[in-house]
Amino acid sequence: MHTEGLLKAVIDSGIGAAFIMLHPSKYAAMLADKMKRHGATAWLVNTGWSGGSYGVGKRMKLEYTWRIIDAIHDGSLLEAEYELTPIFNLAVPTKVKSVPSEVLHPENLWANKTLYNETLKKLAGLFQKNFKLYADYTVGNDLKLMEEILAARPQLTQDI
Structure with missing residues (x-):
């Protein structure tokens, strides 16, 4: 940032x-x-930048955002396995159908x-x-x- x-x-x-x-x-x-x-239930869905701050990263792909929203709507996200993030202690799903797993953890998309x-x-x-x-x-x-x-x-x- x-x-x-x-x-x-x-x-x-x-x-x-x-x-x-x-x-x-x-x-x-x-x-x-x-x-x-x-x-x-409440969900945080990244619809913004991934892979870096503005000018470095890219917008989250809309197709991934919609697939995550679909998983919320069909209830499959409630059944998913989760990992906790450091510092913010957020529960992040390990898998969402048709979404690359690396997209689910923002640190995976940052080169630096x-x-x-x-x-x-x-x-x-x-x-x-x-x-x-x-x-x-x-x-x-x-x-x-x-x-x-x-x-x-x-x-x-x-x-x-």
Whole structure:
């Protein structure tokens, strides 16, 4: 990620603040409650850059994005095996029908692994900085929920 990309990530995290009326943790709690009550799942699908930052990498192929979306819709992604990523601790499927496995792990597409790791750590640092803004907040009297939210933040103590 170039400096411009990091700057954009920091600025974007503050832009939405003007439009939310409640504390961000309240929105997280409401979303978690609705997902539990309705048995909903949430998925992160890379529709952006892969293999490097803007100007180096390429857009994710639309055919792969659609195949991943199809796997979500047909339920096969729920049955997949997963691996956890370092730092962000995201569960990534090991296989999706008709999608090359290397596409599922972004580090596989970066030619410069050192730059990938540096970019990953910078992004994690931005998340950690943002999480610190809300560390002292509780949703009602639910201390456990805030602990869960904070536990989900990126962990930079991991070796990658």
